[in-house]
Structures are given as structure tokens and as C-alpha cells.
Amino acid sequence: MLKIFNTLTRQKEEFKPITPREVNMYVCGPTVYNYIHIGNARSIVAFDTVRRYLEFLGYDVKFVSNFTDVDDKMIKEANKEGITVPEVADRFIKAFYEDIAAINVQRATINPRATDNIQEIIDFIADLVKKDYAYESQGDVFYRARKFKHYGELSDQNIDQLVEGASEHIGDTEFDKKQDPIDFVLWKKAKPGEIKWDSPWGEGRPGWHIECSVMSTKYLGDTFDIHGGGQDLEFPHHENEIAQSEAKTGKKFVNYWMHNGFVTVENNEKMSKSLGNFVTVHDLVxxxxxxxxxxxxxxxxxxxPLEYSKTNLQKAADNLDKIKTAYNNLKFRLDDATESVDIENIQNQVERIITDFRTAMDDDFNVQNGLTEIFNLVSLANNYSSQETVAKNAVNVILEAMVNLTSILGVQLDSQQDLSAEIQNMVDQRDQARANKDFATSDKLRDQLKEMGVILEDTPQGTRWHIDD
Structure with a gap:
């Protein structure tokens, strides 16, 4: 039974989707004025892992994640480069897809862009104005936060203690236009030379918070299963999404709120673009x-929280190498494996590990405990591959389990590249030199292959290779 920690209730709850065997899920995407950094990638990977596990359980997941492709930062970047805001967005959306592909993140079912939904945003705001949850002031439109009786519940804050300017997306010049300091902007009046659209309140553009309310409900319905994002989005962004959406629809907006922890660097400092201490995925890969x-x-x-450091990256590399080495060693044994035999004992061990892995992941996607079970599978693979005689069906059962469980974490065990004809010829020559006890030639070929990034391993069952990471 899967349980999810719900930020709204601050407790783990049994997951019950609105529609059996289907999950509708929305995760806030990037503002596309720069490359994504490791902090952004942590959230992207966290919810890709959640999605993969839900699919492993048999759910059909509709995954929506937006692009914020117009805001103050994008306008500033476009002006600095002397290009248009859409040109900035197009460049970094392309880079986003390249970067997430590199780290094996599945594309969302839908990646809507704010600028493709301007009319829907205007209609949504107009409805809030009609219901007196919003008001126009000097060309801007603001939401009456105090009117929404549940405002502050997600982030566990008292509305009377909230301060104005809670989001970096809200400028100080808006303060004088507000009826209440905690009101937040839905529509921003265009300044001279800025990108803009016509609206009932004059030329302008959407505020940051409104776009996610519009696009999530457009593609997933008034109420959907899971909404995710980083902890920094709890307030004000997600708090404001709830207020906007529930005021408009009169329905519960989201059933399960999930928030991932920060990536930290030295002195436990949060990694962010605003602090200038970030490392981009684009550069790191x-x-x-x-x-x-x-x-x-x-x-x-x-x-x-996840601490980013070279030391921790190396630990990850070492652990991943242990998994891949166990997998490749066992896979290599298929060449000399016997025909299928009774493997009840192996089958039982594998099934027990999978069951324990699911128990771990069912506890709010506890990947650390899940990894313990993956390494139990690694131990089983190592023990079995070292036996003098192995059976094909036993090898395949273990290999399949390793692929299935590690793929939930986005690891590709079968990604080894094929040797070119030239390299294969060199490997064959070295094997022949060893057979002829010509160790000088054998060592020379081994060193040449190493320089080419091909690492050889001599095993009792023959020579196996892998590409040096």
C-alpha cells in the first residue's frame, strides 16, 4: 500500500487516485531564462523517479510540467542580449530537453508554455474578478488573499503574520497599488517596450502564480491527484495556486502535495541562481x-536535503559502478550458461528482494531503503556469477530484476556501447596473444585499448570489457 507524505496535512496518507489505475500529476517547471542547475535537476529527477515508480506499480501517469516563458527575468535577459523573449525561451527550452535527456529523465506527457495559454489565463482572471476574489488597480490585477479562508494552510502560516513581497516575482512598485499587503498579482501592466497582450484591464502579461493554476486545471481537471515542486514553492507559489484555483472552481484543487528538499553546497547553503552558487547540468555533464x-x-x-560535492559525486560513481559491474559480470555468464533448470531457490530470493523493495518505496518513495534491496540483488548477482556452473533462466531472472529496479532510479544497465570492428579485432588479437603466452604483445594491446577508453577484465569465463566512465 503506497503512502505519500502530504505537505498540506503534514502526514503520510494512503494514496487513492481519483480514477483507479490512473494518476494525474503536475510539477512546476523552470523559468526558461538560463540553463537548469543542480537544484532544479534535483526536483526534476525526484518527480521523474516518483513517476517511474507509479508506472512500475501499473498506473497510467499523465504528467504535466510547465515552462514559464515570460516574466521579469526573461524580459531582462532578452533586453541584455538584444533579442525577443520568445527567442530566449526557445533557446533554453531546447537546452532543457537536451539536459534532461542526458540524465535520463522522461519527457512530460505535456509541457505547456504560459504564452500559449494567454486567453485561458485572461478568462481565469476575469472569473476571479467577477467573483470579487480579484480587483484591478492602475492596470494591474490583484488577488484578495485574505478573502480565501484557507490561505496559509499549505505552508502552515498565519495570514496576519505574512509579509508583502514574499516572492521575488513580485516587484516593490506593486505595493502602492494593493488594497492589502498580502494580495498578489495576477496580471501585470506592461511597461514601455515590454512583451504584452491585450486584456480587459489593458495591455500586460500574466503574473507568475496564475499560469500554473490555469495550465494544471486545463490539462488535468479542477481536482487532480498529485502536485509537486521544490520546498521553496510552498509559499507563496503553491499557496497562491490553491487560493486562485479553489476560488474559481469551488472544488478541492489537489489531493496530495509533494515537495522535494533543497540541494545544498558548502555551509549547508541552498543552491540557487539568485545566490550565484549554482552549477548547471549543461556544464556538469x-x-x-x-x-x-x-x-x-x-x-x-x-x-x-542533498549535499552537492565532488566527494558525494564520487561516492555515487563508486556505488553505481558496483551495480553495473555485478550486472555485466552476470550477463557475461550467459555465454557459458547451461540450459534452463529448476531455479525455485533463486526465484524465491529475487521475489523476496522485489517485495522488500516495494515495501521501501511504498513508504513515501523511500529510495534509500530501496537501494538497500538493490544492493541485496547485487550480492545475489555476484554470488551466482562466481559459481562454476550457472543456468540461463536463473541468470535472466536476476538480470531482469536488476534492470527493472534500477530503471526506477533512472539507471540504464543495458546502455553499454558496441565495440567497433577495429576494437573487437584488437581484443581478439590480445586473447590469441595470451593463448600463445606472448605476454608482451598481450600487455601492449591491453594498454592501447585502455588509452582508447576500453577496459578489459580477465575472468575464468573469458575476457569481458566495458567503456571507462
């Missing part, structure tokens, strides 16, 4: 194996 980065990001429980 040039020097770090993307599979190692993915494993690093996915192997800590999503609600816990």
Missing part, C-alpha cells in the same frame, strides 16, 4: 558521467 549525476540525484529520499 561535460565533465561528469550523466549516469553518475542521475544516480547521485535519485539516490536520496526526495524530502531530504
Amino acid at each position: 561535460k565533465t561528469t558521467n550523466p549516469q553518475v549525476l542521475r544516480f547521485f540525484l535519485s539516490s536520496t529520499h526526495y524530502r531530504r
Whole structure:
């Protein structure tokens, strides 16, 4: 039975989707004015892992994640480069897809862009104005936060203690236009030269919070199963989404709220673009194996903070290597495996590990305990591959379990590249040199292959290879 920690209730709850065997899920996406950094990637990977586990359980997951493709930061970046806001967005959306592909993140079912939903945003705001949850002031439109009786419940804050300017997306110049300091902007009046759209309140553009309310309900319905994002979005962004959406629809907005922990650097400082202490995925994958980065990001429980350091990246690389080595060693034994035999004992061990893995993951996606079971599978693989005689069906049962469980963490065990004809010829020559006891030639070929990034391993069953990460 899967249980999820619900930020709104601050307790673990049994997961009961609105529609049996289907999950509708929304995760706040990036503002596309720069490359995503490791902090962004942590959230992206966390919810990709959640999605993968839900699919492993047999759910059909509709996963929606937006692009904020117009806001103050994007306008500033466009002006700095002398290009348009859409041009900035297009460039970094393309880079986003490249970066998440590198770390094996599945694309969302839908990636809507705010600028493709302007009319829906205007209609949504107009409905809030009609219901007196919003008001126009000097070309801007604001939401009456105090009117929504549940405001502050998600982030566990008292409305009387909240301060204005809680979001960096709200400028100080808006303060004088507000009827109440805690009111937040839905529509922003365009300044000269800014990107803009016509509206009942004059030319302008959407505020940050409104777009997610519009796009999530457009694609997933007035009430949906899971809404995710980083802890920094609890207030004000998600708090404001609830207020906007429930005021408009009169229905519960989301059943389960999930928030991932921060990525920290030295002195336990949160990694962020505003602090200037960030490392982009775009740059990091040039020097770090993307599979190692993915494993690093996915192997800590999503609600816990994750410390980014070279030491921790190396630990992830070492652990991933143990998994891949066990897998490849066992797979290599297929070449000399006997025909299928009775494998009840192996089958029982594998099934017990899978059951224990599911028990761990059913506890609010506890990947750390789940990894313990993956390493139990690694031990089983190592023990079995070292036996003098192995059976094909036993090998395949273990291999299949390793692939299935590690794929939930985004690890690709079957991603080894094929040797070119030239390299294969060199491996064959070295095997022949060893057979002829010509160790000088054998060692020379081994060193040449190593320089080419091909690592050889001599086993009792023959020579096996892997590409050096």
C-alpha cells in the first residue's frame, strides 16, 4: 500500500487516485531564462523517479510540467542580449530537453508554455474578478488573499503574520497599488517596450502564480491527484495556486502535495541562481558521467536535503559502478550458461528482494531503503556469477530484476556501447596473444585499448570489457 507524505496535512496518507489505475500529476517547471542547475535537476529527477515508480506499480501517469516563458527575468535577459523573449525561451527550452535527456529523465506527457495559454489565463482572471476574489488597480490585477479562508494552510502560516513581497516575482512598485499587503498579482501592466497582450484591464502579461493554476486545471481537471515542486514553492507559489484555483472552481484543487528538499553546497547553503552558487547540468555533464549525476540525484529520499560535492559525486560513481559491474559480470555468464533448470531457490530470493523493495518505496518513495534491496540483488548477482556452473533462466531472472529496479532510479544497465570492428579485432588479437603466452604483445594491446577508453577484465569465463566512465 503506497503512502505519500502530504505537505498540506503534514502526514503520510494512503494514496487513492481519483480514477483507479490512473494518476494525474503536475510539477512546476523552470523559468526558461538560463540553463537548469543542480537544484532544479534535483526536483526534476525526484518527480521523474516518483513517476517511474507509479508506472512500475501499473498506473497510467499523465504528467504535466510547465515552462514559464515570460516574466521579469526573461524580459531582462532578452533586453541584455538584444533579442525577443520568445527567442530566449526557445533557446533554453531546447537546452532543457537536451539536459534532461542526458540524465535520463522522461519527457512530460505535456509541457505547456504560459504564452500559449494567454486567453485561458485572461478568462481565469476575469472569473476571479467577477467573483470579487480579484480587483484591478492602475492596470494591474490583484488577488484578495485574505478573502480565501484557507490561505496559509499549505505552508502552515498565519495570514496576519505574512509579509508583502514574499516572492521575488513580485516587484516593490506593486505595493502602492494593493488594497492589502498580502494580495498578489495576477496580471501585470506592461511597461514601455515590454512583451504584452491585450486584456480587459489593458495591455500586460500574466503574473507568475496564475499560469500554473490555469495550465494544471486545463490539462488535468479542477481536482487532480498529485502536485509537486521544490520546498521553496510552498509559499507563496503553491499557496497562491490553491487560493486562485479553489476560488474559481469551488472544488478541492489537489489531493496530495509533494515537495522535494533543497540541494545544498558548502555551509549547508541552498543552491540557487539568485545566490550565484549554482552549477548547471549543461556544464556538469561535460565533465561528469550523466549516469553518475542521475544516480547521485535519485539516490536520496526526495524530502531530504542533498549535499552537492565532488566527494558525494564520487561516492555515487563508486556505488553505481558496483551495480553495473555485478550486472555485466552476470550477463557475461550467459555465454557459458547451461540450459534452463529448476531455479525455485533463486526465484524465491529475487521475489523476496522485489517485495522488500516495494515495501521501501511504498513508504513515501523511500529510495534509500530501496537501494538497500538493490544492493541485496547485487550480492545475489555476484554470488551466482562466481559459481562454476550457472543456468540461463536463473541468470535472466536476476538480470531482469536488476534492470527493472534500477530503471526506477533512472539507471540504464543495458546502455553499454558496441565495440567497433577495429576494437573487437584488437581484443581478439590480445586473447590469441595470451593463448600463445606472448605476454608482451598481450600487455601492449591491453594498454592501447585502455588509452582508447576500453577496459578489459580477465575472468575464468573469458575476457569481458566495458567503456571507462
